[in-house]
């Protein structure tokens with residue numbers, strides 16, 4: 001259930017600069033919630049991609065709040081320490097590996113991700129089905145390969161929670177294969193036909209959700 005890898009769904013992550021960040025108001029901090037982040041490969045892929053594509057000034061604004069139910073209780077340590085085994089970084093392009101990871105001197109099987117990426121992440125163990133958001137005023141929620149594990153009602157409830165924890169001008173991004181309940185149509189507008197990037201419809205009376 002916690003299957004993940006670096007640079008997974010890059011086609012979705014690539015949408016963030018042009019379709020999300022260019023369409024939110026100027027602000028000091030851009031808050032992203034990575035919901036169901038597993039061991040953090042996804043968080044660090046997003047941060048590496050943004051570091052590579054944004055200006056220094058824009059990148060400084062990015063903060064990621066990440067969460068997972070983490071039945072194995074190991075993600076917090078991995079994410080905070082930014083440590084990955086050699087077999088976990090096989091999908092990282094060599095130039096990116098060289099730029100953003102250092103090999104542990106004591107254990108050459110371990111690669112540590114740079115501190116300037118780690119300091120942008122706040123991780124919290126969290127069950128999405130509790131329906132209590134881990135924060136508010138998010139500009140973007142990324143939830144990939146997670147909703148598929150929930151039944152239709154649970155999906156609707158979780159998406160309602162996302163809706164409430166997003167700012168008025170904000171986005172929800174999922175993997176391309178995720179099918180959404182009809183409910184979404186009145187609350188989110190799909191931005192691109194073949195991608196699951198949705199913009200919040202903020203004129204919807206919040207009492208309805």
Ligand SMILES: C[S@@+](CC[C@H](N)C(=O)[O-])C[C@H]1O[C@@H](n2cnc3c(N)ncnc32)[C@H](O)[C@@H]1O
Pocket residue numbers: 001002003004005008035036037038039042067068069070071126127128129143144145146149
């Ligand atoms: C297949 S992984 C996807 C990881 C990552 N988002 C990706 O796309 O590579 C699904 C993740 O969802 C998490 N998950 C499943 N049920 C959850 C729940 N109720 N609340 C929070 N996370 C959950 C699992 O622990 C797992 O890490």
